[in-house]
Amino acid sequence: MAQLETLPTETLLDIISCLRGPRDVRTLLNLCLTSKRLWMITQPFLYNVPAYLSRLKSLHIKDKLKMRHPTMPEVVDLMCLPSLKEFSLAFCEGNGSGCPFFELPPGSFKFSELHLIRASLDATRLTNIMRACENLEVLAYETTVPWDARRRVSCQFPAPALLPCLEPQRQNLKSLRVDLDVANPIAIEKWHRCPQYGSFRAFENLKHLEVEQGILHDFGNLPPNIETVTVLACDYPVYDMMAGLAEYCKNDFSRLELVSLRPKFPPASGLLGIPGAYAFNDLEDDDWFREQYRVGCATLDTIVNDVNFELEVECDGWEMYQHGEL
Template structure:
């Protein structure tokens, strides 16, 4: 039964807080706004929740999708102005999601001169009150509607900020230095409580200021860091050569990356205690020798050596086990053995390295086989044999094909689509036989097997 507004008003404040705290994300902004308009009491309780997160996307209720803000300068200016005038709301900001890769057409031209001037005056006063370095430069930048100085101002007004998602672009990291410069107590003045930092660099490390990313990575309370489009050949990409223990985060995601072995090794050495690592590249196979600095597969484990005893979860996708580029299984590049990674519990790697499951660490709990498009019968039979004396903690093996409907992992030659399971009787029968063979191989194992494709689901439900 839907609760009426009148009934909602009668609830204790603690209960209302529990209910309203369930409303999260751009999808629920309209509901929160409606609650604010219902009564003064609900307005006082609900309003702070509207400022927990600033999103770079808004929810289009008519089409049911998230869309980028039409103008990202104006909402950022308005948000900063509100925090300046309402410091109590600034204390409620825990996450910022900002697309600073603004289009030159973004402007405040539609605002009246009075509103624009008043907003700029309020933010200029913040720059002076917070003693932000290079004040004249920041005042000029605010007047010019630049994004990065606004990020600094908002961070200065949000003392409890814990999560920052930033899309960088034309400005790179220019003007963000106050975010990581130490204050009088030796800690960063504005991001001392930041726990997670996610940066997507649309210019792929070509802006010269991107070298300053290492300073942001050294923030003292950071637990999770991710960097997308980290291109080692970019003129602004640092070498990451820092003393051991410089990086305090325990979780690192390098997405759509292309790094040489020296840079990755330096990052591993700079980490104090890295428990989770994800590294994914999207460099095309045929372009690697010509334009990429991407390290080869055999170099991976030597790069990870400094964190060998710390890593608990590892995901690596170098796209080296692609049957389109490599037709024969034995030609897939090999990473080597993970046996020495004794504390590694969760591993996600491409099928090409799993010729021999004996290369897995002894305490492994879950294995996800990425780009699983080569025949798996021998591989899974080998694992079943190993499990008789080893891998006592293994709970789950997941096969994730890159090309549906996963006919490659069942050893069915040729190219097929999911529609062939409906229209091609020969393929359908071959698919059913393949699934039955795989099912028989893992019938008596102690771990659960998942094959992430609709065809396997159809087989399990008796629909083939």
């Protein structure tokens, strides 16, 4: 560093212009701290944003090469745009040769909403992203890596690693959607064998949560100020789960307004505890199944009869029951 100070300003500018902030931000910051002269020369390069991008507020990128192109590390530069409010990246594959490690100083990412769709990231990369965010309020993370292929080809973080990864944004997050596609009754027959996230109780500002049924396990793990809950891949029996929530709500979750059950496999016979595989037309063609379905809906309806929140089951069969068509 001392030798750099002796160089003419023109030469220093040529050298420093080869550095790219934010990817080389650590090097640039070190130069800034070396001397006042280097600070004055280096500072303009720290966040050198093209004028035509400086006011961009929303950016959506779909990389069908799954982070294998050599230019993909430059996506970090775009994520650091100063006016960016919303950023989404589809096909973010951590095993891709071009996938960056997202190692940036805290506050580098100004966006408050982040969507990582069809993603497969390890815990280190996701943690780095969370640390680089200044104030992340909305996060959606969805993976589509087949369950039986994960151990062979994927770097996807396991369910228990989620909450430690989110710790840097624990006080900021208001809305969280996570679908790791692991809570599947076909792959994991017994609910208690599903991997678990753990407790969201420490996420005091989290108001909207969407997670898989099998990974949530206990509604007592919900954040204290939760307003809406969407239970994804809701294909395990829900009677005990909803009865437990109704009991919790007697003393907790005073702000809870809506619980939405979203089955992955219609006609939602799994969440009603009806064994076997059925199609929606079985509600018309199979009298036994139709009666079991009606009884199941009535049981669920009774469980939530006195609760203060609204229950929504995203299935036509539940709508038929509510309209007296079963």
